[in-house]
Amino acid sequence: MILLSGGLDSATALAVARRDGHRCVTLAIDYGQRHRVELAAAALVSKQLGAVEYRVVPIDLRAVGGSALTAEIEVPKDRSDAAISHGVPITYVPARNLTFLAIAAGLAEVVHARDIYVGTNAVDYSGYPDCRRPFIDAFVAAANLGTKAGSESQEPWLRVHTPLSELSKAAIIRLGVSLGVDYALTTSCYDPMTDASGKPLACGRCDSCQIRRRGFEEAGVADPTRYA
C-alpha cells in the first residue's frame, strides 16, 4: 500500500516499493485540497509504475480547515530559503499524515497488505512534524494495537516504510530516475493554475515549487515541470 499524492516524493516511494518486489495498491486522498489536480497525477503515476489497484478515499478536511491548503488562506509565495526552512508553514494541514496513515491502515486491513510506503522526507520539509520517523514509529505502535489485523497478529502486523526519509530532493530525483519514474506525470505545486486546454501549470513560486525546481537543478536532471 502506497500513500500517493501525485507529487514527486510519493511517486518515488511507489517506485521503491515496486523495486522491493511488492504488488502495490496505491491510495490517494481527496481531502478538499486546493491543488486537487494532484489526484489526476496520482492516477497516472499509479498506472505508469504498475500498481495493481488505485483507490481514492474522499475526506473533506475543509470542514477542519486551519491550513492554506484547505481553507481560504493564501499560499505563501517567493519565500526566502531561510523562511522556508524555519518553523511549521501555514501549508501544514493539521494531523494530515496521522489521518492519512490511519485511513491507509484501515485499507491495508481490507486488502490484506501489511507494508505501507510513504514519501515523507525529513530533509526538505523539516518544518512538518508528521514527516519525522519517531512519529511514524509511534503511529505504527498505535495501529498495531488499534486494528483487528494488528491485535490478532503474533508479530507486529503493520510496517511503515519511509525510504526517502534521509534523502535530499536531488537524491530522491536521482533515485526515481534510476527506477524509471516519469516525473513529467507528477505535480508538486500547492497553488496550480491551468492552461487554455485545462492542463495544470505550476506556479513556480510556492515553497513546494521552489524546493522541487532546485531539486532538479541539483540533481542535474532536466525539470519536466510546466510552469506558469
Place this chain on the structure above:
Amino acid sequence: MILLSGGLDSATALAVARRDGHRCVTLAIDYGQRHRVELAAAALVSKQLGAVEYRVVPIDLRAVGGSALTAEIEVPKDRSDAAISHGVPITYVPARNLTFLAIAAGLAEVVHARDIYVGTNAVDYSGYPDCRRPFIDAFVAAANLGTKAGSESQEPWLRVHTPLSELSKAAIIRLGVSLGVDYALTTSCYDPMTDASGKPLACGRCDSCQIRRRGFEEAGVADPTRYA
C-alpha cells in the same frame, strides 16, 4: 472536543466533559455508515447537553469497505451472548477509531482544544481492539509527535479521556441519567428503519440494540428507544 456518534456512550462522554467544566466542541463523522440517522441524533445531543459548537467531517469509508457498517454485508441479528462477546465482529470498521481520533486531533489543533473525550468502552465491546486504553495511549503518543501543537508544546499537548472505559452499559446509563442525558435523543442501532413519518426505529436485534436494551434493564431505567 468530544467524538460524538449519536449513540448512548458518546452522549454520556459529552455529559462527563461538561461536568468536568469544559466548553465542548462536538465532532461527528459522516463516514458513509449504514446507520446515518445517528448524525441527526448527534446534533440533538450536542444541543441538549450544551456544546458550544457541533462539527461534521465527511469521509467516505465505503471506499475502504470491509465492514457490515460500510459495505454490502448484512448486519448480524439475534446473536447469542456468547457470540456477541467473542472475537471481533463483522461490524468492526477497519481502523475507525484510529481514523476518527486522527481527525479529532487535527480539529483540536484548529480550535485550540487539547482534551478529547471519547465514549469507548472495553466491557460491552470487548471485541473492538480500538476501544482499549493501551491503544488510546499509543495514539496519544503518536498525535503528540505528529502535530504542530504537539511538537511545539513543552508538556504533552493532547489528552484523550475515556471516562466510560471500565463501566458496564448499565453503569454508563445510570451515570448519564445522573448528569441529565436525554437518552431518547440517542440511537444505537446498526441497522435502523424509519416509521411512516421518517422517524428512526431501532431493529432491536443487532448486537448494539441487544447490549443497549439489556443496559436499560440492568440499570432499572425505562428504555426510551423506539423499536420496530
